[in-house]
Amino acid sequence: xxxxxxxxxxxxxxxxxxxxxxxxxxxxxxxxxxxxxxxxxxxxxxxxxxxxxxxxxxxxxxxxxxxxxxxxxxxxxxxxxxxxxxxxxxxxxxxxxxxxxxxxxxxxxxxxxxxxxxxxxxxxxxxxxxxxxxxxxxxxxxxxxxxxxxxxxxxxxxxxxxxxxxxxxxxxxxxxxxxxxxxxxxxxxxxxxxxxxxxxxxxxxxxxxxxxxxxxxxxxxxxxxxxxxxxxxxxxxxxxxxxxxxxxxxxxxxxx
Ligand code: NAD
Numbered sequence: 001x002x003x004x005x006x007x008x009x010x011x012x013x014x015x016x017x018x019x020x021x022x023x024x025x026x027x028x029x030x031x032x033x034x035x036x037x038x039x040x041x042x043x044x045x046x047x048x049x050x051x052x053x054x055x056x057x058x059x060x061x062x063x064x065x066x067x068x069x070x071x072x073x074x075x076x077x078x079x080x081x082x083x084x085x086x087x088x089x090x091x092x093x094x095x096x097x098x099x100x101x102x103x104x105x106x107x108x109x110x111x112x113x114x115x116x117x118x119x120x121x122x123x124x125x126x127x128x129x130x131x132x133x134x135x136x137x138x139x140x141x142x143x144x145x146x147x148x149x150x151x152x153x154x155x156x157x158x159x160x161x162x163x164x165x166x167x168x169x170x171x172x173x174x175x176x177x178x179x180x181x182x183x184x185x186x187x188x189x190x191x192x193x194x195x196x197x198x199x200x201x202x203x204x205x206x207x208x209x210x211x212x213x214x215x216x217x218x219x220x221x222x223x224x225x226x227x228x229x230x231x232x233x234x235x236x237x238x239x240x241x242x243x244x245x246x247x248x249x250x251x252x253x254x255x256x
Contacts, residue, residue, distance in 0.1 A: 001027045001028065001232075001235075001236060002024060002027040002028045002029035002082070002232075002235060003027075003028035003029075004028075005028075005029045005030070005081040005082055005235075006029065006030045006031075006032065006073070006077040006078065006079065006080055006081050006082070007021070007024045007025075007029045007030070007031055007032070007080070007081065007082035007083075007084060007235075008031075008032040008034065008069075008073055008080040008082070008083050008084065008117070008121075009021045009024070009031065009032070009033065009034065009084040009086055010034045010035070010060055010084065010085055010086050010087040010113065010117065011034060011035045011060070011086045011087030011088060012031070012033045012034060012035055012042075012084075012086065013033060013034075013035030013036060013037045013038070013039040013042060014035060014037065014186065014187055015184070015186030015187060015188060015224060016086055016136060016181065016184055016186060016224050016227055017034075017035060017084070017086040017087065017136075018042055018224065019223070019224025019225055019227055019228045020084055020086065020134075020136075020224070020227060020228045020231045021033060021042075021046060021084075021228075022045070022046060022049075022225075022228060023225065023228025023229055023231060023232050024082065024084075024228065024231060024232060024235065025046045025049045025051045025053075026049060026232075027232055027235075028050075028051060029051060029081075029082060029235075030051050030052040030053070030054075030077060031046055031051060031052075031053045031054070032053075032054045032055070032056060032069075032072075032073055032076075032077060032080070033046075033053065033054070033055045033056075034055070034056050034057065034058055034060070034069060034087065035057075035087060036057070039055060043055060052077070054072070054073075054076055054077065056068070056069040056072050056073070060087040060108070060109050060113035061105055061108035061109050061112075061113070063112075063116050066113060066116040066117060066120070067116070067120065069117075070117065070120040070121065074124065078124075079121070079124035079125075079128075080117075080121045080124065080125075080131075081125070081128070081130065081131060081132065082131070082132040082134070082231075082235055083117055083118065083121045083131070083132070083133045083134070084134045084135075084136065084231060085113065085114035085117055085118070085133070085134070085135045085136060085158070086136040087109055087110075087113060088109060088110045088136065088154075088188070089105060089106055089109050089110065089188070090106070090148070090151050090188055090191075090192070091103075091105075091106055091148075091150060091151070092147050092148055092192065092195075093147060094146075094147055095147075095149045098149060098150065102150065103149075103150045106150035106151055106154055107150060107153070107154050107157075110150075110151065110154035110155065110158065111153075111154040111155075111157045111158050111161070114135055114158055114161060115161060118133055118161070118165055118176075121133070122165075122169065122174065125169075125172075125173075125174045126169075126172060126174065128173075129172055129173040129174075130173040130174065131169075131172075131173065131174035131175070132174070132175055132234060132235045133162075133165065133174065133175070133176040133177070134177060134178070134179060134231050134234055134235075135158050135159075135161065135162045135176070135177070135178040135179070136178070136179055136181070136227075137155045137158045137159050137162070137178040137179065137180045137246060138151070138155045138180055138181060139180055139181065139182045139215070139248065139250040139253045139254050140152045140155045140156075141155035141156055141158055141159040141178060141180050141246060142156075142159065142180055142246060142248065142254045143253070143254050145215075155180075158178060159178050159180070159246045162176055162177060162178040162244060162246065163244040163246075166243045166244030167243075167244065170243055170244075173240070175234070175239065175240065175241075175242060175243050176243065176244060177234055177239075177242060177243070177244065177245050177246075177247060178245070178246040178247065179227060179230055179231070179234075179247050179249060180246050180247060180248045180249065180250060180254070181222050181227060181249050181250060182215065182216045182222055182248075182249065182250025182251050182252075182253040182254075183211065183212060183215065183216055183221050183222070183250075183251070184221055184222050184223070184224060184227065185221045186224070189211075189221075192211065193207045193208050193211055194207075196210065196211060215253050216250065216251040216252065216253050217251060217252035217253070217255070217256065218251030218252055219251070220251055221251075222249050222250065222251065226249065227249060230247065230249060234247075
C-alpha cells in the first residue's frame with residue numbers, strides 16, 4: 001500500500017518510533033530512521049522487508065541539524081511523504097524545582113522539533129499533493145498529571161500544532177493528525193516504573209500494576225505494533241479526510 005512512499009520517523013531507534021517504522025515498512029514504505037543509540041540491528045531488520053532504509057542522526061533539539069536531516073531526505077529519497085514526529089523525552093519533577101535546562105530540552109525535542117520538520121516537509125508534500133504528518137502526542141496531550149509540566153505543556157502544544165497545520169492544508173492531499181497513546185512499555189516508561197519501585201520500596205511487578213491501575217482502565221499497555229497499525233491506517237486512503245484529530249490509544253485513560 002505504501003510502496004514508493006518515504007517515511008521519516010524521528011526517534012525510531014527505540015520504542016514506539018521503531019514499532020511504527022516497522023509497520024510502515026511492512027506496507028512497502030522506504031524508511032528514514034533517526035535517533036540515538038545503536039540502530040544497526042533494527043536497520044537490518046527493516047531492510048530485510050525489502051525497502052530502502054536510511055539513517056540520519058540529527059539531534060532533534062537542534063534546528064540546524066533538523067534542516068540537515070531534511071536536506072538529506074530530499075537528496076537521498078526525493079523528500080518525505082510520511083512524517084512521523086515521534087522523538088521525545090520525559091522529565092518528572094515538581095514545577096518549583098524543575099531544572100530549567102530540562103524544561104528547554106523537553107519543549108525543544110517534544111514540540112519545537114515537530115514545527116521544524118513540518119515546515120520543512122510541507123513544500124514537497126504540496127508539490128506532490130499528498131502527505132501524511134503523524135504527531136506522536138500522548139494522553140498527556142489531552143489531560144494532565146502532576147510533576148510533568150514540561151511534557152504536558154509540550155504534548156498539549158503538539159496537539160495544537162496538529163490542528164493548526166491540519167487547517168492550513170485542509171484543501172490539499174496532506175493530512176495532519178496526532179496519536180495520543182496511554183502507557184506503552186518502552187524504555188521511557190520502564191524508567192518511570194523502575195524509579196517508582198525504588199522510591200516506594202516495592203517490586204517492579206507491583207510498580208507496574210500501580211502505574212497502570214492509576215491511569216489506564218484497561219490495565220494493559222498499548223503495544224508499539226498497535227500504534228504502528230494506527231499510523232498505517234492514517235496513511236491509507238480510508239483516512240484521506242481525517243484531519244486534525246488527536247486519536248487516543250490509551251485503554252480508556254482520557255475517557256474518564
Ligand atoms: P523511547 O525512549 O523508547 O524512544 C525515544 C526515541 O527518541 C529514541 O529513539 C531516542 O533516541 C529518540 N530521541 C530522544 N532524544 C532525541 C533527540 N534529542 N534527537 C533525536 N532523537 C531523540 O521512548 P518511547 O516511549 O518510544 O517514546 C516515543 C514517543 O512516544 C515520545 O514522543 C513519547 O513522549 C511518546 N509517548 C510515549 C508513551 C509511552 O508510554 N511510552 C506514551 C505516550 C506518548
